[in-house]
Amino acid sequence: MPSQGSREPAGSAADRPAPRRRRADAERSRSAIVDAAVRLLGERPEASVEAIAAAAGVTRQTVYAHYPSRSEVLTAVFDRVTAETDAALDAARLDELPAATGLLRLLDVSWEIADRYPGLRHADPPPADRKEEAEQHRPITERLERIARRGQESGEFARDAEPRWLAAATVALGHAAGAEVAAGRMTPAAAADALRTGVLRLYGAEADAEV
Template identity: 55%
Template sequence: MSKNEPVRRRRRADADRSRAAILTAAITLLDERIDASVERVAEAAGVTRQTVYAHFPSRDALLNAVVDELTRETVQAIDALDLDHGPALDTLLQLIDLGWRSFEQHPLLLHLPQPAGPDERHDPVVERFERLIRRGQRAGEITRDLPVGWLVTALVALGHAAGESVAAGRLPARRASAALHASIIRLLAPA
């Protein structure tokens, strides 16, 4: 071990703590106000603006890191569900509810612009949807009349539509969640 190794480890640990504090502060502030400034995030994190920019070169990079962190947390919670047992449609609705709770806990997610093309952040959730739908189709619980890929695309689109309705003030969160459930059941139920 080199003489400078403990210093490098300490600096890395300090940098990791700063980054974590910045992300925590950003999530809290952006949940309150989507237009919160980098300066406010730095202040709330107890670091300088330059430190924020050292970790995240732009506000967009910070927003992306926040969404990545929230996605990671949501996927961890999804993985705590037992996706391989019980009625597939019920489990899928639990997965949807878990995602919906993320929107309720983190309103910032409802106010971010949606990417124009495919978003790789959806991939882990899409994989789990596919797994549940296939299992449900094999068991006869979910329609076999439509392809798995189409059903997954429809589920994601319905989730986005519900979120957009809440963000635009067209529906309160509870009604949007109920409408989402009803739509999913109608979409997936066997004929």
């Protein structure tokens, strides 16, 4: 029996798993909250923190412990969708396709993911500074710039616009198409077709490019 005042030897297992368990529990809670928010906001863009907490099976206080405001919950949701988009675009291997084909494939993959969460078109994105906004768009813009350069070098695209500007304009057109769907003025299919046509014209590409 240890004498009074003695300490457990360095490296003792006593109580050491507790911090790991707490971290694991915290990660599970965060994941459950974001899962619930993605699902719920996809159905009800106006869903409250209380509703998100109930869907996640946690208390409102638990949500606020991880995300101090509803805006931060939204940021986590959009970060989740950004990561999913990034993975899907990696899997599409766009750099191995002809530039115009890769451009259309990027639009289709991005639109397919947006269609998985139709309610998020109605959800107001959280306010972000320019750095945060650029990071959210990074999976799209970096690939668009590469595709634009390749297409200009190969002659598939016109050379009278900077690739960075083309990338920014493409993102803006994507937001406009999503807004038309959210407002009920276009169906998702019609908006997707209009986006493809508009982007090909923007890049000076042939309208008969195929995925």
